[in-house]
Amino acid sequence: MKKKRPVLQDVADRIGITKMTVSRYLRNPEQVSAALQGKIAAALDELGYIPNRAPDMLSNATSRAIGVLLPSLTNQVFADVLRGIETVTDAAGYQTLVGHFGYSPEKEELQLRSLLGWNIDGLILTERTHTAASLRMIETAGIPVIEMMDSVSPCLDMAVGFDNVEAARQMTQAILQRGHRHTVYLGARLDERTLQKERGYAQAMREAGLEPKTVMMEAASSFTAGAMLLREAQKRYPQTDSLFCTNDDLAVGAMFECQRQGLRVPEQMAIAGFHGHDISKATTPQLATVQTPREQMGQEAASMLLARIRGEAVDCGPLDIGFTLSIGESI
Structure with a gap:
């Protein structure tokens, strides 16, 4: 049976402060005194408090979250790409919400609908083929989009990859x-x-x-x-x-x-x-x-996307990060 999670009022009652003070701390710890910061942090830890970000993400202008759609979760290629993305997003304080679509444009559409419902600030895609409904949703969302894995095919907005x-x-x-x-x-x-x-x-x-x-x-x-x-x-x-x-x-x-x-x-x-x-x-x-420089590709994609989210000018032309041949011994 699903257990009842502690809420803000439980944390406030533990310390003897108002719920609004706890809420201010969660938004920005510097908004409360240094003494209270320690007490609230300890109470959150003792209660095992899990923040519910959904209301904030749905109501705020920015969610500090980006969506990433991957065709495979078992392919090492995309594991490396995701690692590169998260080295950048983690450092910038952004969450990555990952969806898997198994190389199916129709499933990508379903995952995209779900991700956009969380009011994400930007979107990283790994394919160039999208359904008409996906393209309409992306246009309606009006958020920065970058496509990876290919530096040649036409892209929706920004792109990074190789030929x-x-x-x-x-x-x-x-x-x-x-x-x-x-x-x-x-x-x-x-x-x-x-x-x-x-x-x-x-x-x-x-x-x-x-x-x-x-x-x-x-x-x-x-x-x-x-x-x-x-x-x-x-x-x-x-x-x-x-x-x-x-x-x-x-x-x-x-x-x-x-x-x-x-x-x-x-x-x-x-x-x-x-x-x-x-x-x-x-x-x-x-x-x-x-x-192929997969981790670098993820880093470049995340950096370009976050720059666009911050309102910085980003070259819309596809970024070609190249490839090298390793001849090895098998040919």
């Missing part, structure tokens, strides 16, 4: 420069960035006079999925001698499958991933991957 197409093109070129000619692209989820990377891969293949070959699935990425997609590539394209994967999970799964099959990497099967997860440094051979 997924060019990153994929350069990694595919690196594979081909090592003499491989039957490179297959492995993708999952079929989200917009997976498709952007496919375009970059296909561009590099055609520039080399080669035919692009793709094997993709709608399910989420995993090591198991990487192994399965490699087997499917071998079935469809028996000459496959190299793989470019949309992320490191698929690449590592494919590498494990090569070991199971007795295939030498990179001599018999070259493999490259994307994002530079920690596991890419621990594999043998070390995985080739595109290093």
